[in-house]
Amino acid sequence: MLTETFQRDGPARGFMRDSTNWEPTAYRTHTIGQVVAAGESLVGSEVTIAGYAETVRGRGAICFLMLRDGTGRIQAFLKKDNMDDDLFDSIQSSTRESTIQITGKVAKKRPPKVPEGDPLPPPEFEVNAEDGMILAVSETPLPVGVTDEVNVGLDVRLDNRHLDLRRAHVNAMFQLRSKVLQYGREHLISEGFQEINSPKIIAAAAEGGTNLFPMKYFETDAYLSQSPQLYKQLAVLGGLERVFEIGAAFRAEKHDTYRHLNEFVSFDIEGAWMDDEDVMGVQERMISHIWCKISENDMGLIDAVNEYRESQGKDPVTVEAPALPFPRIPYCEAIDIVKQGGGEISWGDDIESHHCDIIAEKYPGFHFIPRWPMSMKPFYIHHKEGEEGSTGGQLSRGFDLNYGRDEMTSGGAREHRVEVLEQNLRDVGLDPSDFTFYTDGFRYGAPPHAGWGLGVARLLMVLTGAGNVREVVLFPRDRSRVTP
RNA sequence: GCCCCGAUGGUGUAGUGGCCUAUCAUGCAGCCCUGUCGAGGCUGCGACCCGGGUUCAAAUCCCGGUCGGGGCGCCA
Numbered sequence: 001m002l003t004e005t006f007q008r009d010g011p012a013r014g015f016m017r018d019s020t021n022w023e024p025t026a027y028r029t030h031t032i033g034q035v036v037a038a039g040e041s042l043v044g045s046e047v048t049i050a051g052y053a054e055t056v057r058g059r060g061a062i063c064f065l066m067l068r069d070g071t072g073r074i075q076a077f078l079k080k081d082n083m084d085d086d087l088f089d090s091i092q093s094s095t096r097e098s099t100i101q102i103t104g105k106v107a108k109k110r111p112p113k114v115p116e117g118d119p120l121p122p123p124e125f126e127v128n129a130e131d132g133m134i135l136a137v138s139e140t141p142l143p144v145g146v147t148d149e150v151n152v153g154l155d156v157r158l159d160n161r162h163l164d165l166r167r168a169h170v171n172a173m174f175q176l177r178s179k180v181l182q183y184g185r186e187h188l189i190s191e192g193f194q195e196i197n198s199p200k201i202i203a204a205a206a207e208g209g210t211n212l213f214p215m216k217y218f219e220t221d222a223y224l225s226q227s228p229q230l231y232k233q234l235a236v237l238g239g240l241e242r243v244f245e246i247g248a249a250f251r252a253e254k255h256d257t258y259r260h261l262n263e264f265v266s267f268d269i270e271g272a273w274m275d276d277e278d279v280m281g282v283q284e285r286m287i288s289h290i291w292c293k294i295s296e297n298d299m300g301l302i303d304a305v306n307e308y309r310e311s312q313g314k315d316p317v318t319v320e321a322p323a324l325p326f327p328r329i330p331y332c333e334a335i336d337i338v339k340q341g342g343g344e345i346s347w348g349d350d351i352e353s354h355h356c357d358i359i360a361e362k363y364p365g366f367h368f369i370p371r372w373p374m375s376m377k378p379f380y381i382h383h384k385e386g387e388e389g390s391t392g393g394q395l396s397r398g399f400d401l402n403y404g405r406d407e408m409t410s411g412g413a414r415e416h417r418v419e420v421l422e423q424n425l426r427d428v429g430l431d432p433s434d435f436t437f438y439t440d441g442f443r444y445g446a447p448p449h450a451g452w453g454l455g456v457a458r459l460l461m462v463l464t465g466a467g468n469v470r471e472v473v474l475f476p477r478d479r480s481r482v483t484p
Numbered sequence: 485g486c487c488c489c490g491a492u493g494g495u496g497u498a499g500u501g502g503c504c505u506a507u508c509a510u511g512c513a514g515c516c517c518u519g520u521c522g523a524g525g526c527u528g529c530g531a532c533c534c535g536g537g538u539u540c541a542a543a544u545c546c547c548g549g550u551c552g553g554g555g556c557g558c559c560a
Contacts, residue, residue: 055521057521057523058517059516059517059518059520059523060516061517061518062517062518063518063520064519064520064521064523066521077519077520080518081518109519110519112519112520113520113521124521140494140511141495141511144494145494145510147522148495148496148509148510148511149509150497152495153495153552153553156495210558210559210560211558229560249560251559253559254558255557255558257556257557258554260559353555353556354556377560380560381560398560410560411560412560480551480552
């Protein structure tokens with residue numbers, strides 16, 4: 001039923017960008033979206049448009065060319081009588097996805113035949129071509145069909161991402177990615193955070209815990225940064241107060257799952273005079289803002305994703321701003337929930353994916369898991385003496401944000417007492433003298449502070465219903481893929 | 485690193501020892517058509533991952549390799 005709707009209406013239109021204010025360029029007087037939107041008022045005017053040839057329907061002495069640019073689709077009507085013979089023939093025989101420029105007058109399109117009794121669709125407009133040019137010919141066959149209704153495997157799609165991106169729902173997902181970053185920035189700026197950029201090339205002896213990619217930096221050894229953690233803290237210690245960064249992080253882990261990549265974009269914040277509860281608040285307000293803005297402004301993009309999902313027999317995704325505050329399920333309580341749900345776990349164990357499944361039955365949406373054991377958190381996480389778990393172990397002020405079974409965020413209050421910091425380093429087998437670039441930042445008065453890092457692709461998975469982070473990363477880097 | 489599964493035209497698939505000079509869809513190429521719009525009609529094109537082995541006979545069974553998928557582990 002839904003599939004029929006998808007097919008009858010043709011490919012999604014909701015992913016087309018609003019180009020109301022776009023200026024003319026060297027290759028066009030109007031975007032296709034402008035012609036479609038202006039409609040009636042442009043009838044009789046000459047326009048030059050350019051786009052991809054989505055379909056070319058030849059009909060002897062006439063020809064229908066469906067052109068698509070990033071802002072819309074429109075039909076160009078070509079008549080042999082109205083233009084140069086050779087040009088007509090070359091356009092009529094051009095291949096799908098070739099880029100073509102068309103000049104002609106806007107006209108009202110003849111209404112399509114509809115089944116008896118069905119209402120006529122609203123009037124549409126077309127361009128009666130008088131001149132044109134093939135800008136670049138597409139080779140055939142396409143390795144990934146742009147409008148074909150056949151499934152394509154993810155690997156083939158990623159090998160041909162440049163074509164995959166032309167597909168409506170894929171294009172929509174990357175526009176949504178841009179919107180998520182935009183609204184996230186917008187919100188943080190409104191709360192006084194400033195954007196920073198930390199170095200991605202770092203010296204040896206980083207945080208430990210994860211494997212780093214080594215590289216040669218002139219004559220010395222260096223590594224690709226696993227996280228902006230230490231640097232965003234230094235920025236806060238230095239007086240920038242509230243900072244955020246959206247940047248790449250690299251981890252040389254040989255994982256191979258739907259949610260891990262070896263290069264990923266992390267959305268990080270750090271704020272002075274804040275504790276874990278404060279930054280959880282920032283996070284839930286930011287996510288709520290993103291979801292609100294998407295549902296206000298960008299449902300056309302979600303529709304494009306859903307039209308595809310429907311054609312694949314999948315449930316549509318919905319965008320409803322989650323209620324605030326998000327549930328807080330302290331680590332100790334989470335352990336109890338897992339035990340009650342029949343999971344094998346004891347205090348001090350990591351909460352693994354299959355444990356998260358049990359918790360997600362009770363808390364299917366966003367939820368925080370604060371107060372992890374200190375022994376499970378990195379050395380820079382703050383703890384308060386006397387805050388102990390059910391078996392007496394020291395608790396930390398570190399937290400995770402999960403959605404269902406998936407971890408979105410890791411964060412916490414940071415240790416600002418330099419002597420505790422140095423002891424923490426020794427406790428995890430690191431040498432404080434390797435971290436003076438970092439610990440020195442705490443020697444001259446350090447504000448208590450807190451922050452978090454959010455996996456952008458994981459958040460996008462939630463928003464778009466993508467089952468794999470690779471769907472929402474342009475050119476993903478995993479264990480076996482470094483190209484394209 | 486472990487366990488399981490898979491690889492058939494450009495793409496997605498059917499096929500479980502002979503019925504396969506291999507199914508279907510989509511695509512591509514050509515022809516017909518002066519208003520198509522999921523265009524239509526007709527005619528073509530194009531594939532069993534690689535290397536060994538078993539068998540009278542292998543897309544199909546076995547071994548090795550390569551590539552891919554799923555699950556797990558590892559993972560601020």
